[in-house]
Amino acid sequence: MKVLHIIPSVSPRRGGPTQVVLNLIKCLREQGIDAEIATTNDNGSDGLSPLDVPLNQRIEYEKVPVWFFEQFSPPKGVQIGKDKGFVFSAPLTHWLWQHIRDYDILDNHYLFSYPCTCAGAIARWQKVPYTVRAMGQLTPWALSQSRLKKQIYSFLIERKNLARAAAIHCTSIGEAEDVRNFGIETPTAVLPLGVEPPIFRPAAKQKIREIYGIAPPTPIVLFLSRLHYKKRPDLLLRSLSKLADRNCDFHLILAGSGEPDYLSYLNNLISSLNLATRTSLPGFVSGEDKDLLLQGADIFVLPSFSENFGIAVGEAIASGLPVIVTPDIQISQEISAFETGLVVEGEVEPLANAIAQLLESPEKRQKLGENGKRLASDRYSWQKIGHHLATVYTSILQQQPIPPYPDNSKLRCSTVLETEK
Template identity: 55%
Template sequence: MKILHIIPSISADMGGPSQVALNLVKALRDIGEDAEILTTNYGMGEVKTGDRQEYIFDETLGLSVPVWFLPYDPPNLKEFIFSRAATGWMWQNLANYDILDHHYLFSYLPTCAAAIAQFKKIPYTVRTMGQLTSWALAQGKTKKQLYTTLFERRNLQNAAAVHCTANGEAADVQGFGITTPTITLPLGVNIPDEIPNAKQRLRQEYNIGTDTPIILFLSRLHYKKRPDLLLRSLADLKQSNQPFYAIFAGTGEPEYREELVQLTTDLELTNDVIFPGLITGDDKECLLQGADIFALPSYSENFGIAVAEALVVGLPVVITRGIQISPDIEAAGGGKIIEDTQESLTEALLTLLREPEKRLEIGRKGKAFARETYSWSAIAQQLATEYKKICYANKP
């Protein structure tokens, strides 16, 4: 099959969805499928545009996939990313593919691709990326209602399938009034090489004492992820005389980052918290393998790639029920699933900080669960089977 994944941007600043597209296309190619990516150069620096190129997305492991980068038209909205060049390219080239896989809602590239696909009778699937949760739909509600009326509902209804990563996401699709068949498959995570001295190396890097537990927040600095709630819980830990050091690794809008830095100062946490920015590659693996607890008190996540990355290296996670894979993690005993409150978060963190043996046990369970469940190879095989069913059903 010739498969095209369409995503507005694969910039690291766009968070987990970029990694999903890159790793899934790599996994599909590894099992013999001819998969590519169409995207824009938004957030990509000096990347070459116009021609298909082999894009290296993980220099440490030497991982690459074929990508078509088309120039976007500034000024632009991060969520929308309009591109006249991509529009023309899609009219000329989409019919060369057997099936399309669209990432994101409420964004120009997948919206335009869906319209062209319907006109040219090309089957396509849609990934809602958690954008149909009640919380997500409440953000920019008026704009999303208008966009839904004009484009999105029609595009979802005319898709061959909607790809969901958890049962909760499939329920959100149905709750939105969409009757299109859903495919529920989790996303995958790469199993990294073990870094034997990760804990020592991480403590040396940030000058952390050997007996001080490290709490890791590894995600975009965005109010949806609730880093502010975590900071307030850290202040509770400090008041209870519980030692810790917290690393908030990720990028975000400069204004919001400054708000978090100011909150850190107001809560008298400047000696206990650091914001190192975006961490990638080997340094990111060292963070995951060297930390003691992973915390993500997000309002809403359809999957949470960073959560799976933490689990796969045996890092116990503390997450909210808004993360839609939380029921599976809870059943596996791989983490603490909390209510969306400061009190609940503080209690979970205190329990894990004060009981290191419990931390290790939870980490072991989470690691076994993640390595069995979140295999890119197995997921790619299952997805390829679904693609083939769709292509067969759409043959004249």
């Protein structure tokens, strides 16, 4: 079997999607599938030079085979497709038209982006089956961003792209519900993303307290994600302010990078809420520093407006860290069903109460953390995911029903929101 994954960019600056596609290709190749990536030399939306890679040829990139094609660069001062945007590439279009039939099936990552839209259209024309990854872009919150542009794009292109796909890959039951709510009846394959097993860091709790000057008895609340209004770190700060008023002991670490204006807003908010002595902002972390945070903290909180999976949440679960999330993070069903954390409404009082509940109960934190390790090992293994994805491709090519991923039957279609288990 020969499979081509299409994605607008594999720049490290694109975060989770890049990590996902590279790991998927590695796992598929371990299954004996000849899997490759076709993408552009995009390197983010902040004026950086394109990726310095050979173009128009198959190369090894991050230990997987990748075809890179030149991204269209608009004249200086003209912005087209900010962030994970349109990413137009004429050379990619030409190559796809010539070579798409060299592959048995295509796997398209992302909606509302030229490379995947183009690949879907050419695949339909040349009768090559393809799948589409929704990537959280059909949630009500995501559709409300640049609403008019997405409505026009959907009417002209994207609905047909989704409706004619062989399957839509969803990472959660909630994302599959979003597909149906968008009016698409294409079969869905609900298959989670994988999480790399953490590298064990001895004495992480001691080291993290030494680094940030935190007293040993003080519980650490960790937020580890992009510092962006979508992730709602401001809601977390307002909730913790309530706990500070109740004389609860805690220290917050807000780890992540963000735009200067938003970082300034957060710093001002921290000061106004009198949380400066209880809060650390280390910026972007990776490698050992990231491991120490995930293994040294006591609670992980992400009250985001919208996440289709939330790689950071998965990493926290795999590290044995109890998590608190909103139902808008679509693996909240799994967090609830497998008892790895608490799922609460994204409001100040419910979030404050959930944090207080775990701060006051080390025993419950340990139980939820152990459940999380088991969940990550059983469900979020890249090898297991790669094996199942291979069976999904085979089923599509043989025109058979798509097999369910193990344990999906345990998940409820609607998460019960509660702070008591």
